[in-house]
Amino acid sequence: MTRIVVIGGGSAGTGAATNAIQFDRSLDVTLITEFEDIAYSPCGIPYVFGRDIKNFDGLFLQPLEFYSEMGINLKTETVVEVIDMDKRAVYTTNGEEYPFDKLILCTGWEYEIPNLANVDLEGIIFIKNIRRAMEIDGRLDNVKQAVVWQAKPLGVELIEALPHRDIETHLVDSGSWLMSEFADADMMELLQNHLVNDLGVKMHFGTDLMGFSGEDGKLTSVQTSDGDIDADMAFLVAPMKPSTKLAKSIGIKTGSTGAIIVDNHMKTNVDEVYAAGACVETMHGLLDIPVNLIQGTYAYTQGRLAGVNVAGGDESYSPVYVPWALGSKVQVGGALISETLAKATGMPYIIGKAIGITAARYHPSVEPMHVKLLADPKSKKLIGGQLAGGEGVKERADFLAFAIRKETTLIELATMENVYSPPIGALVEPIAAAAKNALANI
Amino acid sequence: MTRIVVIGGGSAGTGAATNAIQFDRSLDVTLITEFEDIAYSPCGIPYVFGRDIKNFDGLFLQPLEFYSEMGINLKTETVVEVIDMDKRAVYTTNGEEYPFDKLILCTGWEYEIPNLANVDLEGIIFIKNIRRAMEIDGRLDNVKQAVVWQAKPLGVELIEALPHRDIETHLVDSGSWLMSEFADADMMELLQNHLVNDLGVKMHFGTDLMGFSGEDGKLTSVQTSDGDIDADMAFLVAPMKPSTKLAKSIGIKTGSTGAIIVDNHMKTNVDEVYAAGACVETMHGLLDIPVNLIQGTYAYTQGRLAGVNVAGGDESYSPVYVPWALGSKVQVGGALISETLAKATGMPYIIGKAIGITAARYHPSVEPMHVKLLADPKSKKLIGGQLAGGEGVKERADFLAFAIRKETTLIELATMENVYSPPIGALVEPIAAAAKNALANI
Numbered sequence: 027m028t029r030i031v032v033i034g035g036g037s038a039g040t041g042a043a044t045n046a047i048q049f050d051r052s053l054d055v056t057l058i059t060e061f062e063d064i065a066y067s068p069c070g071i072p073y074v075f076g077r078d079i080k081n082f083d084g085l086f087l088q089p090l091e092f093y094s095e096m097g098i099n100l101k102t103e104t105v106v107e108v109i110d111m112d113k114r115a116v117y118t119t120n121g122e123e124y125p126f127d128k129l130i131l132c133t134g135w136e137y138e139i140p141n142l143a144n145v146d147l148e149g150i151i152f153i154k155n156i157r158r159a160m161e162i163d164g165r166l167d168n169v170k171q172a173v174v175w176q177a178k179p180l181g182v183e184l185i186e187a188l189p190h191r192d193i194e195t196h197l198v199d200s201g202s203w204l205m206s207e208f209a210d211a212d213m214m215e216l217l218q219n220h221l222v223n224d225l226g227v228k229m230h231f232g233t234d235l236m237g238f239s240g241e242d243g244k245l246t247s248v249q250t251s252d253g254d255i256d257a258d259m260a261f262l263v264a265p266m267k268p269s270t271k272l273a274k275s276i277g278i279k280t281g282s283t284g285a286i287i288v289d290n291h292m293k294t295n296v297d298e299v300y301a302a303g304a305c306v307e308t309m310h311g312l313l314d315i316p317v318n319l320i321q322g323t324y325a326y327t328q329g330r331l332a333g334v335n336v337a338g339g340d341e342s343y344s345p346v347y348v349p350w351a352l353g354s355k356v357q358v359g360g361a362l363i364s365e366t367l368a369k370a371t372g373m374p375y376i377i378g379k380a381i382g383i384t385a386a387r388y389h390p391s392v393e394p395m396h397v398k399l400l401a402d403p404k405s406k407k408l409i410g411g412q413l414a415g416g417e418g419v420k421e422r423a424d425f426l427a428f429a430i431r432k433e434t435t436l437i438e439l440a441t442m443e444n445v446y447s448p449p450i451g452a453l454v455e456p457i458a459a460a461a462k463n464a465l466a467n468i
Numbered sequence: 469m470t471r472i473v474v475i476g477g478g479s480a481g482t483g484a485a486t487n488a489i490q491f492d493r494s495l496d497v498t499l500i501t502e503f504e505d506i507a508y509s510p511c512g513i514p515y516v517f518g519r520d521i522k523n524f525d526g527l528f529l530q531p532l533e534f535y536s537e538m539g540i541n542l543k544t545e546t547v548v549e550v551i552d553m554d555k556r557a558v559y560t561t562n563g564e565e566y567p568f569d570k571l572i573l574c575t576g577w578e579y580e581i582p583n584l585a586n587v588d589l590e591g592i593i594f595i596k597n598i599r600r601a602m603e604i605d606g607r608l609d610n611v612k613q614a615v616v617w618q619a620k621p622l623g624v625e626l627i628e629a630l631p632h633r634d635i636e637t638h639l640v641d642s643g644s645w646l647m648s649e650f651a652d653a654d655m656m657e658l659l660q661n662h663l664v665n666d667l668g669v670k671m672h673f674g675t676d677l678m679g680f681s682g683e684d685g686k687l688t689s690v691q692t693s694d695g696d697i698d699a700d701m702a703f704l705v706a707p708m709k710p711s712t713k714l715a716k717s718i719g720i721k722t723g724s725t726g727a728i729i730v731d732n733h734m735k736t737n738v739d740e741v742y743a744a745g746a747c748v749e750t751m752h753g754l755l756d757i758p759v760n761l762i763q764g765t766y767a768y769t770q771g772r773l774a775g776v777n778v779a780g781g782d783e784s785y786s787p788v789y790v791p792w793a794l795g796s797k798v799q800v801g802g803a804l805i806s807e808t809l810a811k812a813t814g815m816p817y818i819i820g821k822a823i824g825i826t827a828a829r830y831h832p833s834v835e836p837m838h839v840k841l842l843a844d845p846k847s848k849k850l851i852g853g854q855l856a857g858g859e860g861v862k863e864r865a866d867f868l869a870f871a872i873r874k875e876t877t878l879i880e881l882a883t884m885e886n887v888y889s890p891p892i893g894a895l896v897e898p899i900a901a902a903a904k905n906a907l908a909n910i
Contacts, residue, residue, distance in 0.1 A: 070830055070890050078891065084830025323888035323895055344883050351887040354833075359887060388512055388526025391796075420893040421863030424886045425870070432874045441786050444866045445793040445801060446765035448512050449520065451862040453765055 027054045030336055031116055031124050033106050033272065034132030035059030036068075037322040038303025040087070041329025042130045042336075043098050049337035056099040056124050058106055058116070062157055064093065069322055071159045072180070075166060076187030078354070082160050109276050111296065128298045128336045131278075131286065132329055133269040135304040135320050140264055143237040149245030149259045150238060153180065165259075166191050173197075173248040173260040175235050177204045179352055181263040182217070186353065189225040196228045196255050198235055198248065204358075210365045212379075213358060213398055213412040220356040230255070235262075266320050268305040283307045283318040290342040292332035300336055302328035311345030312362065312409060312430055319348065349420075349427035357419035360412035361427035363400055368410070375400045375409060378436065378464020382456020384418050386448035393417065397460035399426075399439070406436045406465075411457070422457060436461045469496045472778055473558055473566050475548050475714065476574030477501030478510075479764040480745025482529070483771025484572045484778075485540050491779035498541040498566050500548055500558070504599055506535065511764055513601045514622070517608060518629030520796070524602050551718050553738070570740045570778045573720075573728065574771055575711040577746040577762050582706055585679040591687030591701045592680060595622065607701075608633050615639075615690040615702040617677050619646045621794055623705040624659070628795070631667040638670045638697050640677055640690065646800075652807045655800060655840050655854040662798040672697070677704075708762050710747040725749045725760040732784040734774035742778055744770035753787030754804065754851060754872055761790065791862075791869035799861035803869035805842055805852035817842045817851060820878065820906020824898020826860050828890035835859065839902035841868075841881070848878045848907075853899070864899060878903045 030053055032043045043057040057064065065087040073079045093100050101118075108117045115125040137152045139145060151162055170193065174184045177199040188195040201207070204214040221227040234251040238260065247254045268285035270278075278294045278301070281287045285307035292300045303325035307316035319325075324346070331341050351359025368375045378399045385392040395415035401408050411426040413419045429439065439461035445451040472495055474485045485499040499506065507529040515521045535542050543566075550559040557567040579594045581587060593604055612635065616626045619641040630637040643649065646656040663669040676693040680702065689696045710727035712720075720736045720743070723729045727749035734742045745767035749758035761767075766788070773783050793801025810817045820841045827834040837857035843850050853868040855861045871881065881903035887893040 067828060067830070067890070067895075069888065070828060073831060073890050078832065079830055321888060323886065326895060347885055349885055349887045351892060352889050354891040357892060386509060386512060388509070388521055389515060390520065417859050418863050420887040420889065421860050421867065424884065424893075424897060425863065425867050427885050428867070429870070432876065432880075434874065438874075442866065443789055443791055443869050444765065445791045445862040446511065446763060447794050447862065448509070448515050449796040450793060450799060451866075453509075453768060455866060 027052060028127045029054045029125055030056070030128050030130065031126035032057045032130045032132060033116065034134055034303065035061060035064030035102070036132060036134050036303060037065070037325035038134070038329035038332075039130070039132035040065040040093075041326040042132055042302055042333035044093070044096060045330045045333030046337040047097050049334050049339055051097070053337055054099070055097065056101065057093070058101040058104050058118070058124065060103065060105045061155060062102055064090065064100070064102070066156050067322065068154065068156060071153055071156065072183035072187040074159070074163060075184070076190040078187075078190075082156060082163070085156060106272060109272055111276050128300065130332050130336060131273055131294070131299065131301040131305060132303045132325070133272055133305045135266045136269050137262070137264040138267055140235065140262065142235065144240055145238060147238050147240040147245045148243055149240075149257070151259060151261045152264065153261060166193065169193050169258045171196070171255070171257045173255050173257045174263065175199070175260065176263040177201065177206070178263045179205065179350070181261070182352060184261050184263070185221055185227045186225065189227060194226070194228070196230060196257070198230045198233050198250050198255070200232065200234050202231050206366065208362065208364055208367055209358070209360070210398065210412060213360070213396065213414050216396060216414040217353055217356045217358045266304075268318055270305055273301065273305065281307045281316050283316055285316075285318040287316070291335045291340075292328055292343065293335075300332040302332040308343070309345040310362070311347050317346070317348070319346065347427040347430050349423040351413070351420045351423045353419070355416065356414070357416060358412070358414045359419040359423035361410060361423060361430055363410035364412060365398070365400060368400060373409070374403050376403050376464055376468060378460045378462070378467060380456055380459035380463050382454060382459050383452045384415065385450055386452060389448045391449050392452075395422070395456040397422075397456045399436070399457070399460045399464055401436050401464055408434050408436065408439065425457070436464050440465055469494060470569045471496045471567055472498070472570050472572065473568035474499045474572045474574060475558065476576055476745065477503060477506030477544070478574060478576050478745060479507075479767035480576070480771035480774075481572070481574035482507040482535075483768040484574055484744055484775035486535070486538060487772045487775030488779040489539050491776050491781055493539070495779055496541070497539065498543065499535070500543040500546050500560070500566065502545065502547045503597060504544055506532070506542070506544070508598050509764065510596065510598060513595055513598065514625035514629040516601070516605060517626070518632040520629075524598060524605070527598060548714060551714055553718050570742065572774050572778060573715055573736070573741065573743040573747060574745045574767075575714055575747045577708045578711050579704070579706040580709055582677065582704065584677065586682055587680060589680050589682040589687040590685055591682075591699075593701060593703045594706065595703060608635065611635050611700045613638070613697070613699045615697050615699045616705065617641070617702065618705040619643065619648070620705045621647065621792070623703070624794060626703050626705070627663055627669045628667065631669060636668070636670070638672060638699070640672045640675050640692050640697070642674065642676050644673050648808065650804065650806055650809055651800070651802070652840065652854055655802070655838065655856050658838060658856040659795055659798045659800045710760055712747055715743065715747065723749045723758050725758055727758075727760040729758070733777045733782075734770055734785065735777075742774040744774040750785070751787040752804070753789050759788070759790070761788065789869040789872050791865040793855070793862045793865045795861070797858065798856070799858060800854070800856045801861040801865035802854035803852060803865060803872055806854060807840075807842060810842060810852070815851070816845050818845050818906055818910060820902040820904070820909060822898055822901035822905050824896060824901050825894045826857065827892055828894060831890045833891050834894075837864070837898040839864075839898045841878070841899070841902045841906055843878050843906055850876050850878065850881065867899070878906050882907055
């Protein structure tokens with residue numbers, strides 16, 4: 027009986043274990059996780075904080091018994107200490123041994139804790155584990171002021187959520203606009219205005235995090251380059267890095283992103299060892315460089331593939347184009363390259379912009395849809411796009427990522443057909459309008 | 469000075485006239501229409517009837533002066549009687565002469581009035597002209613029972629609208645489900661249930677329209693193969709045919725659809741005569757046969773092209789793939805081929821189906837999204853898709869039409885990337901799930 031050991035119980039680990047055993051019921055599959063739970067959606071945490079979602083129950087995909095009954099040996103609250111490749115076994119901190127024929131590493135990611143004074147004060151939060159998030163949720167009713175550090179996607183979700191709990195919410199970020207690492211200022215304006223004007227978020231851009239002050243071990247204020255901000259709670263969206271300690275201990279190679287290098291079957295350079303999820307790097311289809319994706323949908327898909335392949339399947343992972351989107355009432359999204367990244371990397375580009383609408387201009391459901399497209403100046407092929415509006419951003423972000431993958435030209439986008447139906451679609455699709463604008467600018 | 473005469477003031481005619489003069493300000497552009505207005509959106513009429521849209525004002529794109537000030541000679545309520553190709557002039561019923569160097573025919577479409585007893589009774593309505601629709605709207609408050617004949621898209625919009633005015637609404641259709649000419653029964657179920665259960669529409673499928681009864685010249689009941697239905701008003705969504713009388717009078721060729729044949733520059737076979745909109749036929753990219761499209765978005769785009777090209781431009785029209793969608797709370801849509809059409813034409817196909825979701829399963833905004841895909845059994849390329857759900861149908865219909873145009877395979881769809889963000893996107897995109905289902909069925 028072939029023994030499969032999966033280390034990690036997030037989306038990748040769960041995807042790997044369940045798909046391996048579904049592919050071949052005769053496999054002996056063990057999943058080891060340091061946490062109490064597997065297969066929950068951490069992405070939902072900010073939405074419970076904001077009371078969009080009533081409680082944490084829904085965030086669990088299935089109860090643990092579901093996986094046990096499927097035939098998976100589930101070892102929760104179990105930490106792997108050593109992988110012995112000669113003995114083909116993993117050893118846990120509590121002295122257990124799990125022999126394997128094939129190993130799948132789904133060790134995920136961890137925060138880089140900033141090296142600042144008093145970072146261990148009560149009230150300073152790094153969101154990751156759902157049990158910890160449940161405790162925090164219980165305390166939010168008593169929080170009057172909160173600071174969120176860094177306008178990365180999770181940080182933006184938090185500053186959108188916390189005002190719904192009547193918390194005065196401050197954002198501290200060294201950049202000049204939301205998600206300035208990859209998104210463009212002009213396309214973040216709509217969301218930024220919504221957060222400031224409708225939700226009362228205080229933005230501290232161009233501001234460095236310096237440290238923390240406390241009383242009786244509890245946070246009282248956050249020190250920034252722009253002065254102190256009183257706060258009962260601080261959410262630190264610190265840099266996230268792949269967890270590769272175990273992988274490196276057995277000679278697995280990591281790449282330029284710091285994450286594990288895998289082939290398109292999720293195999294590492296070490297025989298019979300696979301890896302998937304936030305601990306691996308993935309080729310970007312357009313940039314042709316590896317990227318490290320820390321997101322459930324990629325983790326699950328890669329985990330599924332690793333599971334199918336260790337079980338004897340033959341599925342390949344394709345290069346990625348990474349559509350993204352977030353927000354509720356006001357949404358932003360897109361697919362790389364942004365103007366910000368094109369400038370930073372010296373990549374040539376032409377731009378098209380349009381402010382379209384999502385329904386007939388005379389229908390009450392109409393909302394603006396801002397579109398910005400980047401194309402290669404020579405081939406006129408799409409290399410990126412960004413969106414800002416209401417409903418329909420996610421679907422258009424998926425469309426743009428797909429269009430980049432299919433090597434779509436501006437002319438093809440300018441002549442794309444679209445549904446015209448007063449309550450749900452305007453005469454002119456905003457993406458087509460932006461493509462026309464780009465062509466007119468040449 | 470080059471003289472351009474445009475006959476017709478709908479989307480095509482307006483697009484032609486405005487784009488011609490914008491391309492070359494020195495042109496002498498005359499637009500002749502038999503109606504009082506140009507450039508309004510007849511598609512909005514059912515939504516005013518249903519009070520989604522408060523009044524008719526918004527349906528007009530611009531006041532007539534806007535077009536006059538642009539430099540267009542606007543001749544409303546003027547009927548062209550004769551085109552004299554020797555004299556290069558058009559003659560109107562009121563004896564006016566308009567010489568031209570180039571002519572653009574945007575004569576649109578007309579209803580085939582069914583040859584039934586008493587079809588001229590007051591209360592029997594053919595929706596087309598906006599002024600007439602305004603009069604009808606004023607009378608709707610006194611209508612207790614209405615019959616809508618034929619479950620074509622306009623008919624479906626009407627049966628969705630009328631119940632909002634507290635009108636008992638009956639649909640009479642000889643088919644067995646909504647839009648059975650091109651849509652599949654399984655994909656229309658969601659909308660059909662909504663109309664029956666939520667809006668109380670009475671469906672009379674498999675039922676022929678036989679005639680009308682009246683009193684004092686006013687409709688009192690509609691006769692059907694299934695018995696009489698009391699009605700104060702009957703909306704007849706009769707077959708629509710291209711208006712080609714003028715075109716034929718000067719030797720312009722029409723094709724298999726009965727509409728005018730144009731090349732990809734919107735030129736007819738007669739020198740210096742162009743045509744655009746509902747009176748022309750257009751190549752379908754996948755079927756490679758001509759289709760006659762009666763829809764504002766196509767009319768406007770074709771009119772724009774004709775206008776640019778008569779003015780000295782050089783723009784080509786691409787074959788079409790025709791995404792469609794309708795509905796508000798419950799939406800349906802897609803892009804050809806449906807299973808219904810594949811069966812009717814003997815086209816081979818494989819099918820994939822999925823009921824996906826539009827947000828994280830635990831988020832209150834989550835709604836089902838039904839997807840059905842058809843692909844070619846040999847190449848595995850997408851040949852059609854249908855959708856039923858809430859928000860996001862229009863964008864996915866556009867995506868599917870684009871994917872068919874870009875010759876997308878099921879494997880590419882199954883591996884498409886998607887945004888995962890709890891309020892706006894689920895872990896798995898419903899289209900990808902349907903593609904996986906199709907691949908699993910092979």
